[in-house]
Amino acid sequence: MGKILIIGCGGVASVAIQKCAKCAETFSEICIASRTKSKCDALKEKLEAAGTQAVITTESVDADKVDELIALIQKVQPQVVLNLALPYQDLTIMDACLACKVDYIDTANYEAEDTEDPEWRAIYEKRCEEKGFTAYFDYSWQWAYKERFAQAGIMALLGTGFDPGVTSVFSAYALKHYFDEIHYIDILDCNGGDHGYPFATNFNPEINLREVSANGSYWEDGHWVETKPMEIKRVYNFDQVGEKDMYLLHHEEIESLAQNIPGVKRIRFFMTFGQSYLTHMKCLENVGMLRTDPVMFEGREIVPIQFLKALLPDPASLGPRTVGKTNIGCIFTGVKDGKEKSIYIYNVCDHQECYKELGSQAISYTTGVPAMIGAKLVMDGVWKKAGVFNVEEFDPDPYMEALNQYGLPWVVDENPALVE
Numbered sequence: 001m002g003k004i005l006i007i008g009c010g011g012v013a014s015v016a017i018q019k020c021a022k023c024a025e026t027f028s029e030i031c032i033a034s035r036t037k038s039k040c041d042a043l044k045e046k047l048e049a050a051g052t053q054a055v056i057t058t059e060s061v062d063a064d065k066v067d068e069l070i071a072l073i074q075k076v077q078p079q080v081v082l083n084l085a086l087p088y089q090d091l092t093i094m095d096a097c098l099a100c101k102v103d104y105i106d107t108a109n110y111e112a113e114d115t116e117d118p119e120w121r122a123i124y125e126k127r128c129e130e131k132g133f134t135a136y137f138d139y140s141w142q143w144a145y146k147e148r149f150a151q152a153g154i155m156a157l158l159g160t161g162f163d164p165g166v167t168s169v170f171s172a173y174a175l176k177h178y179f180d181e182i183h184y185i186d187i188l189d190c191n192g193g194d195h196g197y198p199f200a201t202n203f204n205p206e207i208n209l210r211e212v213s214a215n216g217s218y219w220e221d222g223h224w225v226e227t228k229p230m231e232i233k234r235v236y237n238f239d240q241v242g243e244k245d246m247y248l249l250h251h252e253e254i255e256s257l258a259q260n261i262p263g264v265k266r267i268r269f270f271m272t273f274g275q276s277y278l279t280h281m282k283c284l285e286n287v288g289m290l291r292t293d294p295v296m297f298e299g300r301e302i303v304p305i306q307f308l309k310a311l312l313p314d315p316a317s318l319g320p321r322t323v324g325k326t327n328i329g330c331i332f333t334g335v336k337d338g339k340e341k342s343i344y345i346y347n348v349c350d351h352q353e354c355y356k357e358l359g360s361q362a363i364s365y366t367t368g369v370p371a372m373i374g375a376k377l378v379m380d381g382v383w384k385k386a387g388v389f390n391v392e393e394f395d396p397d398p399y400m401e402a403l404n405q406y407g408l409p410w411v412v413d414e415n416p417a418l419v420e
């Protein structure tokens with residue numbers, strides 16, 4: 001039994017918090033803190049009306065400010081801080097956890113909010129040269145905390161959403177139980193859901209649009225191969241969803257899996273998109289609406305992508321209108337006892353079932369449930385080491401069991417169709 005501080009109260013957080021509140025044997029006290037406190041209060045009311053056994057409190061915090069975070073952590077005295085705000089806040093929250101010696105958990109790696117900031121840009125450009133990919137996000141910022149977290153005797157668990165998160169645990173599980181060595185990993189993220197809007201994103205629009213409009217890249221033979229956005233397209237027939245177009249993207253778990261899966265030769269990440277989504281995105285990009293740097297408008301600065309976010313449907317509001325299923329998983333090819341083999345581990349999640357259970361669509365659900373599972377394993381002391389770790393660095397078995405128990409059952413297909 002213990003106390004968790006959860007920062008952020010958006011789509012993903014609302015799922016994770018509701019799941020934690022149903023598991024009071026681990027999360028006996030939950031403090032929800034976010035920028036807009038009224039959202040935290042509304043969720044507290046919902047949880048209490050549903051009869052949670054956990055004690056729920058709420059606070060307001062600006063997670064861009066380390067001193068505010070330190071004061072909050074000192075006041076709440078949690079065992080663990082679960083960061084479900086935005087990737088922009090990863091480092092400030094890690095700094096506060098270090099100062100207070102409290103474990104840290106998140107679902108997405110650090111990304112700078114202002115990509116035109118000259119100080120950040122100098123580091124970014126050097127990193128692009130060294131690593132060979134130009135995505136705005138990478139693990140170097142958070143891995144740089146390894147020694148400091150180890151010395152403080154605390155733990156950071158990075159990336160416990162679905163992808164990264166469950167896909168990384170699937171990789172550790174495949175290696176532990178099915179292979180002597182894994183050579184190829186294809187991560188396939190398929191959303192077969194339909195929300196009925198001409199254009200909307202399923203999680204934070206700013207983060208989502210930055211990710212999918214960037215260059216793609218994959219890991220092959222020890223180095224990165226970069227592609228133009230949406231340059232590589234494949235078609236795949238997904239169980240319970242059907243045939244979909246999917247495109248190769250850069251994704252953060254490729255970076256950590258390349259380090260943590262010994263002998264891996266190639267890792268690729270594909271996500272499905274419909275033609276209408278891609279046409280809208282290209283048009284928004286062409287007119288400058290995806291820009292992440294401030295521009296002057298009627299005497300004040302605005303960031304176009306933030307303004308666009310204000311116009312688009314709130315992902316948290318898509319639940320009642322989204323129908324269909326997601327299918328997310330990994331195809332592994334490698335060797336066992338000298339023979340080559342392939343397996344496909346995946347989860348299928350139904351948007352309407354998620355809505356019935358928690359009032360959310362499946363993208364928030366498939367991220368919020370693994371966030372709760374990661375936090376539970378750390379709180380219960382099942383996953384516990386001092387330092388900074390990605391999820392595939394731990395024993396996958398308790399996590400895989402928890403996925404079945406808490407709403408994300410998975411299957412292993414031992415004869416999958418492969419991606420060309």
Ligand code: NDP
Nearest residue numbers: 008009010011012035036063085087108161162163203204
């Ligand atoms: P939302 O935009 O719905 O929610 C973000 C929340 O963070 C909001 O409550 C927002 O407050 C709060 N917040 C933002 N800035 C601050 C700040 N400075 N201080 C305090 N609170 C702040 O995002 P999602 O729920 O869709 O996404 C949450 C996280 O999950 C993101 O990091 C995203 O990248 C990650 N994610 C990970 C996935 C995975 O599979 N690994 C998949 C999908 C998402 P306010 O309400 O005031 O705006």
